[in-house]
Amino acid sequence: MTETLYYNDISSHDGKTNLGHSTHKTGKDIDIRYPGCTNAPGEQLWTVAKNYWGSETKLDEAMQKIYKIAVEWDFVNNYQYKTVVNASRAGGHENHFHIGHK
Numbered sequence: 001m002t003e004t005l006y007y008n009d010i011s012s013h014d015g016k017t018n019l020g021h022s023t024h025k026t027g028k029d030i031d032i033r034y035p036g037c038t039n040a041p042g043e044q045l046w047t048v049a050k051n052y053w054g055s056e057t058k059l060d061e062a063m064q065k066i067y068k069i070a071v072e073w074d075f076v077n078n079y080q081y082k083t084v085v086n087a088s089r090a091g092g093h094e095n096h097f098h099i100g101h102k
Contacts, residue, residue: 005066006033028101030075035062043095046081063097075099 036052036059037044046059053059067078077100081093 003035003062004039005035006037006039029077030099031096032099033096034059034080035066045094066097067099070099074102076102 033039033044034046034049036049050056050059053062063080070076070078078098079093080097
């Protein structure tokens with residue numbers, strides 16, 4: 001199965017509006033829609049991905065695979081909503097997850 005991830009200032013309501021995140025422009029921080037979400041306009045909450053994968057546990061398994069690759073590339077400041085990698089940064093990540101370069 002091939003998966004597609006959509007990224008950029010994905011935390012904007014339409015997924016396209018540049019919110020002015022300077023570290024996103026330099027590639028040090030990346031917002032990505034949860035695997036299983038589409039690139040359709042408007043927010044897609046983590047529940048879309050949860051439903052795509054069939055459960056929160058299966059979504060988390062997919063996320064852990066993504067984070068493993070991210071860490072190999074030195075993206076270690078990573079967080080998401082609900083099943084949290086970094087609990088202090090979970091708020092506001094209902095519609096995307098985040099990877100950040102060290």
